[in-house]
Amino acid sequence: MKKSYLLFTLIILLISVTACSNKKTTDDTYGEGNEEKSTFTVGFDQDFPPMGFVGDDGEFTGFDLDLAAEVAKRLDFELVLQPIAWDAKDMELKSGNIDCIWNGFTITGREDNYTWTDAYMSxxxxxxxxxxxxxxxxxxxxxxxxxxxxxxxxxxxxxxxxxxxxxxxxxxxxxxxxxxxxxxxxxxxxxxxxxxxxxxxxxxxxxxxxxxxxxxxxxxGYGVGFLLGNEELRDKVQTTLEEMADDGTLEKISTTWFGKDITTIKK
CATH class of the missing domain: 3.40.190.10 (Periplasmic binding protein-like II)
Known part of the structure; x- marks a missing residue:
């Protein structure tokens, strides 16, 4: 009887531990309420210099990727750079493989297809x-x-x-x-x-x-495109870009890549 009771207790404990280890936090996908740092997955064309491309050192680099990295840092997100086939960008976004498209992405003509930030470049x-x-x-x-x-x-x-x-x-x-x-x-x-x-x-x-x-x-105009209706994440990114314009960070990154400030979000 004791052995059966002990065996039953061990089984219950094992089930409880497994359930806890497999549980995913669903509250506030993009940060608050999560114990682990949330990811921010940016979809981009890796053959589109200077916005996003593979550098001489074999690492991803580019103006847009530098902007995304700074935004992720300020929002305490873990940045994931995800190269995509450009003609598959909608599928990647709708499937949840990426959180946004950020790579010289033109708003004009696509206004109603995505939830956009303001244009940050002409x-x-x-x-x-x-x-x-x-x-x-x-x-x-x-x-x-x-x-x-x-x-x-x-x-x-x-x-x-x-x-x-x-x-x-x-x-x-x-x-x-x-x-x-x-x-x-x-x-x-x-x-x-x-x-x-x-x-x-x-x-x-x-x-x-x-x-x-x-x-x-x-x-x-270039903007950051999110899945239609994802205003929560768009608003966080938009606010952060405005803060970066206010403190001169947008100008600094633009000057690094283009020799001058050609961004359109102004303080």
Whole structure:
């Protein structure tokens, strides 16, 4: 009888310990109430310098990733950097694999698809050509080979300019901008439709022999995109970005990457 009682007690204790060890805290997913530090998983395109990319040391780096790291630090979150295929970003967000998309993510045209922070940077979609190219205006793109990243803002901008696209000799979709710019450098294509900020980085920082056409396809703003309805996390990030603008941190990070403050959240 004693043995049976002891065995029964041990079983109950084992079940209790297992239940406690497996229990997950569900109150306030993003911080308060959790004993362990909450994660903040940022989805980004790892081939999109200077916003997010793989540095020479093999580590993830970039302007947006520096912003995300500072936000996570101030909110006492554990930052998780999650590279994603850009055309799979919606699936990654809806499945919960990432908490936000933060990587030169254009608000314009997507206003109703995500819950957004305010724009923290202005941008525009442009064409990039080689320095010695005879392409100077949109009219000169007629009959030429043009490339844009699949599911990018440049592709979206071009979808609104079918009259222009119809003049192209060939219109190609690339997996990422690094591949597109390598094709431009080699002469495989004549022009790349892409973000002005990214193009400027390649020209200024990497000394690429490219130029940006004066005409632009569209103006836009970069923001941090969250799953539609996730206002709680968006508000925390927005408030923190405003604090970083107030104390000069946004300006400092921007100057590190671009030589000046080009952010649009002002104190």
């Amino acid at each position: 941008n525009k979609q442009v064409f990039v050509v080689k320095e010695d190219s005879d392409i100077k205006t949109f009219a000169d793109l007629a009959g030429k080979s043009i490339v844009a990243q699949a599911d990018s803002s440049a592709e979206a901008a071009l979808s609104e300019r079918q009259d222009l696209v119809d003049t192209f000799g060939d219109y190609i979709k690339a997996a990422d901008y690094n591949m597109a710019l390598m094709d431009l450098q080699s002469g495989a294509v004549d022009a790349v439709a892409m973000d002005y900020i990214v193009a400027g980085y390649h020209i200024e920082k990497k000394k690429a022999d490219f130029v940006i056409l004066d005409e632009s396809l569209a103006s836009e």
